[in-house]
Amino acid sequence: MSIMFEKVALLGLGLIGSSICHGIRAKGLARHISGHARSAETRAVALEIKLVDDVHVHAADAVKDADLVILCAPVGACAALAKEIGPHLKAGAIVTDVGSVKGAIARDCGPFIPQNVHFIPGHPVAGTEQSGPRAGFAELFHGRWCILTPLPGADSAAVAKLTQFWEGLGSMVDTMEVGHHDLVLAITSHLPHLIAYNTVATAADLETVTDSEVIKYSASGFRDFTRIAASDPTMWRDVFLNNKEAVLEMLGRFSEELAVLQRAVRWGDGDTLFNLFTRAREVRRGIIAAGQDTAAPDFGRGHKPK
Numbered sequence: 210m211s212i213m214f215e216k217v218a219l220l221g222l223g224l225i226g227s228s229i230c231h232g233i234r235a236k237g238l239a240r241h242i243s244g245h246a247r248s249a250e251t252r253a254v255a256l257e258i259k260l261v262d263d264v265h266v267h268a269a270d271a272v273k274d275a276d277l278v279i280l281c282a283p284v285g286a287c288a289a290l291a292k293e294i295g296p297h298l299k300a301g302a303i304v305t306d307v308g309s310v311k312g313a314i315a316r317d318c319g320p321f322i323p324q325n326v327h328f329i330p331g332h333p334v335a336g337t338e339q340s341g342p343r344a345g346f347a348e349l350f351h352g353r354w355c356i357l358t359p360l361p362g363a364d365s366a367a368v369a370k371l372t373q374f375w376e377g378l379g380s381m382v383d384t385m386e387v388g389h390h391d392l393v394l395a396i397t398s399h400l401p402h403l404i405a406y407n408t409v410a411t412a413a414d415l416e417t418v419t420d421s422e423v424i425k426y427s428a429s430g431f432r433d434f435t436r437i438a439a440s441d442p443t444m445w446r447d448v449f450l451n452n453k454e455a456v457l458e459m460l461g462r463f464s465e466e467l468a469v470l471q472r473a474v475r476w477g478d479g480d481t482l483f484n485l486f487t488r489a490r491e492v493r494r495g496i497i498a499a500g501q502d503t504a505a506p507d508f509g510r511g512h513k514p515k
Contacts, residue, residue, distance in 0.1 A: 213374055214276040216241040220268050220290050221281030222255050223441070224336060225307045227345025229279060230260040232378040235347040245271035246342075254342045269297045277374065280306035280318070285447035288317035295321040303367050305331040309394055309444075311358045311387045313451035319360065327367035330358045332390065333380060334398075338439040351379035352500055358387045395455035400463060402445055403456065405437035 217239040219226045226244070233239050244261035245268040246252050252264045265271040272278050272294045280287045287306055298304065304322055308314050314330045322328040335353040337344065355375040359368050372382045385393070412423050412431065427435065449456055466485075473481040497504050 218275035226281035228349040231347035291318035291321040300325040310452040355380035405434040
């Protein structure tokens with residue numbers, strides 16, 4: 210692809226921000242990449258591994274003359290960033306984000322974005338449990354969805370250009386309303402993370418099971434929970450605090466289904482268990498058929514047991 214933006218500014222250089230940098234470099238989507246990170250160590254690494262052309266202590270300096278600004282910080286930090294950069298944004302620039310919650314971003318960041326700037330919240334549905342500037346890789350977005358949630362009155366040309374940018378990074382792009390996005394992600398992402406964190410914490414708190422036994426005898430199910438639970442605590446704290454209505458709604462539904470399972474196990478209702486497991490299995494097959502995962506076994510994920 211040809212250059213789409215003269216200058217892109219990334220505010221936050223963790224997994225997502227660094228992966229965007231790698232993707233921009235790989236596809237030549239921008240002439241200049243500017244970065245911002247609060248940590249001096251992150252800024253040093255970003256220059257060392259050539260994520261960015263320049264990196265700044267202050268976000269306002271990073272966005273100067275930028276045509277595209279991407280907020281790659283935890284959801285709870287985005288409002289302060291928007292407030293800082295608002296007066297320094299270039300007229301006609303596009304401002305977007307990568308947060309897993311869109312209602313809070315629209316509510317808290319929108320008021321600080323000038324009228325002559327295009328504010329289009331976004332969410333690349335991709336990631337790993339790793340974090341930091343060295344965790345990124347250009348292929349993170351390949352074949353994954355990026356959801357854009359244009360606000361009422363959004364400029365269609367700006368939405369189209371941002372769509373083209375994410376497609377250039379390898380994503381498939383969809384658009385949806387802010388509230389609907391937060392409800393969908395509450396069940397597909399936020400609730401599973403909450404359950405994973407709780408499951409791992411429960412295992413750690415069992416007085417009759419030692420930590421060494423939990424680690425030594427981890428079957429694939431528990432091991433997958435620990436992988437999810439290894440995600441960035443700051444990011445996920447902000448997700449739950451900023452999408453609490455949708456998460457609580459999904460938690461309520463989950464609790465109701467869990468009560469059905471509890472009764473089925475208690476009373477030996479094998480038909481109920483079999484039917485639910487069969488339905489869940491079909492969902493898994495649908496995910497594989499849609500190309501969002503592979504059926505190939507990855508027990509241990511390339512790490513040989515010692």
